[in-house]
Amino acid sequence: MAAKFLVFCGLVSLASATIKLQEIFSWNVVDWNYPDQFSKQQALRTGALIPENALPVGIERWRNKLFVSVPRWRSGIPATLNYIPLDAPYEPSPKLTPYPSFEGNELGNCQTGLTTVYRVKADQCDRLWVLDVGTYGYDNVTNVCPYTLNVFDLNTDQIIRKYVLRPEDIVSTTFIANIALDIGTSCEDTFAYFSDELGYGLIAYSWEQNKSWRFSHSYFMPDPLVGDFNIAGLNFQWGAEGIFGITASPIGADGYRTLYFSPLSSHTEFSVSTRILRDETKVKGSYKDFSVVGVRGPDGHTTAKVMDDSGVQLFNLIDQNAVGCWRSSLPYKPQNIGIADKDDVGLVFPVDVKIDDEKNVWVMSDRMAVFLEAELDYSDINFRVYTAPLDTLIQGTVCEAPLPVLQAQQILKPLQPIKALPRAKLYNHGLGVTATPFSEAVAVYRPGSTKSELTGSYRQPIIKNTAPKVQNYIYIPKQTSSAYTSGQFTRPKSTNKNPWWNKATNYNYEVFEP
Numbered sequence: 001m002a003a004k005f006l007v008f009c010g011l012v013s014l015a016s017a018t019i020k021l022q023e024i025f026s027w028n029v030v031d032w033n034y035p036d037q038f039s040k041q042q043a044l045r046t047g048a049l050i051p052e053n054a055l056p057v058g059i060e061r062w063r064n065k066l067f068v069s070v071p072r073w074r075s076g077i078p079a080t081l082n083y084i085p086l087d088a089p090y091e092p093s094p095k096l097t098p099y100p101s102f103e104g105n106e107l108g109n110c111q112t113g114l115t116t117v118y119r120v121k122a123d124q125c126d127r128l129w130v131l132d133v134g135t136y137g138y139d140n141v142t143n144v145c146p147y148t149l150n151v152f153d154l155n156t157d158q159i160i161r162k163y164v165l166r167p168e169d170i171v172s173t174t175f176i177a178n179i180a181l182d183i184g185t186s187c188e189d190t191f192a193y194f195s196d197e198l199g200y201g202l203i204a205y206s207w208e209q210n211k212s213w214r215f216s217h218s219y220f221m222p223d224p225l226v227g228d229f230n231i232a233g234l235n236f237q238w239g240a241e242g243i244f245g246i247t248a249s250p251i252g253a254d255g256y257r258t259l260y261f262s263p264l265s266s267h268t269e270f271s272v273s274t275r276i277l278r279d280e281t282k283v284k285g286s287y288k289d290f291s292v293v294g295v296r297g298p299d300g301h302t303t304a305k306v307m308d309d310s311g312v313q314l315f316n317l318i319d320q321n322a323v324g325c326w327r328s329s330l331p332y333k334p335q336n337i338g339i340a341d342k343d344d345v346g347l348v349f350p351v352d353v354k355i356d357d358e359k360n361v362w363v364m365s366d367r368m369a370v371f372l373e374a375e376l377d378y379s380d381i382n383f384r385v386y387t388a389p390l391d392t393l394i395q396g397t398v399c400e401a402p403l404p405v406l407q408a409q410q411i412l413k414p415l416q417p418i419k420a421l422p423r424a425k426l427y428n429h430g431l432g433v434t435a436t437p438f439s440e441a442v443a444v445y446r447p448g449s450t451k452s453e454l455t456g457s458y459r460q461p462i463i464k465n466t467a468p469k470v471q472n473y474i475y476i477p478k479q480t481s482s483a484y485t486s487g488q489f490t491r492p493k494s495t496n497k498n499p500w501w502n503k504a505t506n507y508n509y510e511v512f513e514p
Contacts, residue, residue: 027381032097053073053074059364081104110144115132116135125187129151146164147174163210191206193246198240206278213283220263222242223266243261308355324338349365352364361393
């Protein structure tokens with residue numbers, strides 16, 4: 001049987017552009033859906049809505065909803081937790097709809113409102129996990145509500161649990177932006193983990209016990225040697241940023257997951273078994289249960305990571321305007337860190353990366369460094385959402401799944417000439433990692449002989465794991481009306497039964513048969 005190779009044919013732009021990720025939404029400035037025009041005009045007049053103050057920082061997809069979080073770092077943010085209906089008629093720059101409502105996002109309402117939300121997580125039990133950090137402002141922060149976990153039933157849009165973190169879980173410098181979930185044998189057997197970036201802690205919460213506890217470790221602290229950042233032509237120092245990106249692995253042979261984490265000001269990956277985190281008694285005396293996994297290499301700062309059930313981890317590389325990947329069966333070192341995609345315009349600060357239940361990857365970019373350290377140009381496209389199938393995104397990288405070893409009986413056919421297996425076509429996408437689909441050595445036999453004439457590995461060596469990037473955001477070409485690609489996708493008309501975002505025609509493939 002002839003081998004078939006599926007090769008993704010990405011659109012090629014006249015300048016830098018993503019190769020595999022497809023841009024589906026983009027905004028110059030974020031706006032909201034109001035019930036009527038009068039309500040919106042009133043919000044603009046009173047300062048309840050200041051679109052230029054909004055910076056989206058998190059996404060999560062659940063069925064027909066794409067959740068988008070917008071922290072209240074500045075005034076004029078009407079809702080911190082929002083969604084985009086994916087089964088609605090397609091709009092390239094959709095307005096955000098508050099979730100569950102405008103009233104449910106009331107600033108300072110500690111009982112029924114949400115003040116500031118960063119990252120959210122949906123689970124297989126149709127629950128949405130939302131941590132309201134209760135803060136307002138960025139440079140001058142006001143704590144208007146306590147840190148509160150809100151869990152929604154996504155089928156009813158109702159809060160089914162509120163849990164206020166204990167005073168022992170919080171320190172004076174606490175800043176929590178990320179959440180990871182660990183579901184065991186049932187929905188009741190669920191733990192949530194929260195990374196305290198500036199308080200250098202890790203908080204574990206048990207759904208069954210409705211209780212939390214806090215771990216401390218030196219691995220949660222920043223690396224003082226890598227606190228210098230160069231992003232979008234800006235140089236700045238975030239040297240105090242500790243544990244940030246966290247994600248849980250699939251369940252291992254021992255029945256537990258591994259939690260992977262890294263400080264923002266670090267190039268190093270660490271881990272700990274959830275067997276430790278699930279046990280409150282391990283808060284003390286578990287120092288040696290935490291491990292160093294490896295080092296990503298230069299320009300390896302990351303703020304978001306996610307791992308699928310096959311053990312492939314995706315993460316943002318904010319220095320490189322890229323999405324990186326690592327297959328957890330391989331040692332964690334620069335040679336095994338792949339660049340899944342990059343774009344020096346569209347992926348300036350890829351702030352969040354998620355994988356949904358259908359193995360689609362979702363990436364948001366928001367130029368956060370420019371928003372915080374300089375000033376955004378609101379005549380340009382500043383915020384984008386991309387998507388691609390996971391297999392497409394890691395194809396051609398070191399993260400791609402290896403094919404099984406070919407057995408001799410599969411290669412040899414008596415009295416028939418044997419063709420040497422061809423090399424898979426290689427494409428230079430400018431991603432910095434090049435490899436063929438073959439990862440194992442393949443023996444080639446001459447007809448009638450039982451002796452191997454040639455044995456070789458068909459996987460090419462890793463060239464490098466970084467790629468050049470634009471030197472300065474200021475000189476990037478403006479994009480005011482269309483996505484940064486030379487060709488445009490035409491969206492099919494959508495209905496509730498025919499969502500535009502789930503069509504195979506969004507991607508262009510060619511099948512090669514040797």
